[in-house]
Amino acid sequence: MIDYLRRNPQVRTIRVAASDLNGQPRGKRVPSRFADKVVEDGTRFPLSVLNLDIWGEDIDDSPLVFESGDRDGVLRPTERGFLPMPWLEAPTALLPIWMFHEDGRPYDGDPRHALRAVLDRYRARGLTPVVAVELEFFLIDDSGRNLEVPVSPRSGKRRKAAETMSIRALDQFDLFFTDLYDACEAMDIPADTAISEAGLGQFEINLMHGDDALRAADDAWLFKLLVKGLARRHGFAASFMAKPYEDYAGSGMHTHFSVLDAEGNNIFDDGTQRGNATMRHAVAGCLDAMHDSALIFAPHLNSYDRLVPGAHAPTGISWAYENRTAAIRIPSGSHKARRIEHRVSGGDVNPYLMLAAILGAALNGIEDAHEPPEPITGNAYALDLRHMPSDWGSAIEAFEASSTIPRIFAPELIRNLLLTKKQERHYMAELEPAEQVTIYLDTV
Numbered sequence: 001m002i003d004y005l006r007r008n009p010q011v012r013t014i015r016v017a018a019s020d021l022n023g024q025p026r027g028k029r030v031p032s033r034f035a036d037k038v039v040e041d042g043t044r045f046p047l048s049v050l051n052l053d054i055w056g057e058d059i060d061d062s063p064l065v066f067e068s069g070d071r072d073g074v075l076r077p078t079e080r081g082f083l084p085m086p087w088l089e090a091p092t093a094l095l096p097i098w099m100f101h102e103d104g105r106p107y108d109g110d111p112r113h114a115l116r117a118v119l120d121r122y123r124a125r126g127l128t129p130v131v132a133v134e135l136e137f138f139l140i141d142d143s144g145r146n147l148e149v150p151v152s153p154r155s156g157k158r159r160k161a162a163e164t165m166s167i168r169a170l171d172q173f174d175l176f177f178t179d180l181y182d183a184c185e186a187m188d189i190p191a192d193t194a195i196s197e198a199g200l201g202q203f204e205i206n207l208m209h210g211d212d213a214l215r216a217a218d219d220a221w222l223f224k225l226l227v228k229g230l231a232r233r234h235g236f237a238a239s240f241m242a243k244p245y246e247d248y249a250g251s252g253m254h255t256h257f258s259v260l261d262a263e264g265n266n267i268f269d270d271g272t273q274r275g276n277a278t279m280r281h282a283v284a285g286c287l288d289a290m291h292d293s294a295l296i297f298a299p300h301l302n303s304y305d306r307l308v309p310g311a312h313a314p315t316g317i318s319w320a321y322e323n324r325t326a327a328i329r330i331p332s333g334s335h336k337a338r339r340i341e342h343r344v345s346g347g348d349v350n351p352y353l354m355l356a357a358i359l360g361a362a363l364n365g366i367e368d369a370h371e372p373p374e375p376i377t378g379n380a381y382a383l384d385l386r387h388m389p390s391d392w393g394s395a396i397e398a399f400e401a402s403s404t405i406p407r408i409f410a411p412e413l414i415r416n417l418l419l420t421k422k423q424e425r426h427y428m429a430e431l432e433p434a435e436q437v438t439i440y441l442d443t444v
Helices: 003-007 032-041 047-051 111-124 167-172 174-187 213-233 277-290 351-368 392-401 411-428 433-443
Strands: 013-019 025-031 043-046 072-077 092-100 128-140 191-196 202-207 237-239 253-260 319-321 328-330 340-342
Touching (some): 013 111, 025 032, 025 043, 032 092, 043 047, 047 072, 092 111, 092 213, 111 213, 111 351, 128 351, 167 174, 167 191, 174 191, 202 213, 213 237, 237 433, 277 319, 277 328, 277 340, 277 351, 392 411
Parallel strands (some): 013 092
Antiparallel strands (some): 013 025, 043 072, 128 253, 253 340, 328 340
16 A cells, blocks of 8 residues: 555645545544554544534534543454545545444444445345445535636637536636646556536535445546546636526436446346346335435435425436336346346435435345335336435434434434534524525535
């Protein structure tokens, strides 16, 4: 791991960072000459640091702070090792880390460990999820009083219109996207296709599928840091907030997944376009947990502006074949690649918690052999369906009262997330809408 710094002597400082519950990187700046100590011994900071609110403040009534003396955890490097940080001016390396107790036990309040625990359940059954995510984001000029599309570096103009699947829109920001793909290659983030989306200055980039869901979450987390940092170098902002513009669709983070058995066979494939009983059981598990998991898929006040009828985001709990109005879509294509697309999450999610919630729910369904209702046809918005919580408070209540969520997440993580969201909800209510947007624009 330390060989990276020996091969890159121009790197003078490193960042060591872990994801908190909101997906914010928390950590330290360290001179590279002391990197050996971090790699060998880890570093330390309080357990409470992974349980801060969106402003980076302590949770007022958290037992992790004064009640326990604000004790330390030990943070050790993940398997990813050192990565360049191409959005910074000075050559710098990032070392992703995750948290453990002093005795070596994983810290249950770490979102990366939450996903690892779900994957351990799959591994115990000889199963391996294959995962890909699609990330939507906005490029934004936030230099004035109102958010706007950035001026095109090519034309010098500001085009205030939706540009769905527009090559012109991609070309207007070609230098940014060229730098972004170069940076993804340097960081070994498997960025694939880019398209322009329906919102003002909105784009989507797909990350390639792989059979390491923990790495897929790492990729999504790192990609969000990269996009936001690199956009600032180009003179504008990039944001994954769910809905920056009232009159346009928001940003999602759709997840595609299948599951392999020990021999590498797709356990959803029965040689047909419909998929088999195991796939239906996984769908049922996802549907069963969807209402109570809304706090994971829509974790912020702004998230619920996206989840409205007719806005290209699902509101009803349903599944369908090749239907993008449903919350769960079974894409067409080769039966060998039979998979489930989960379409609920906003771009503002923590990728570790999101994948843990989706994969954990799917495995619950497989273990319980639940059958889903019949797949819908037509426009899901026009059907009489059970709906997702329509506001933040209802999502918090559903998460807290759920009997499904404790099958997926550890009690400490559930407690910490609830305390965090209750505190954020209290203080967000004191802010004007413009102040709320300012908070979410650069954080989520």
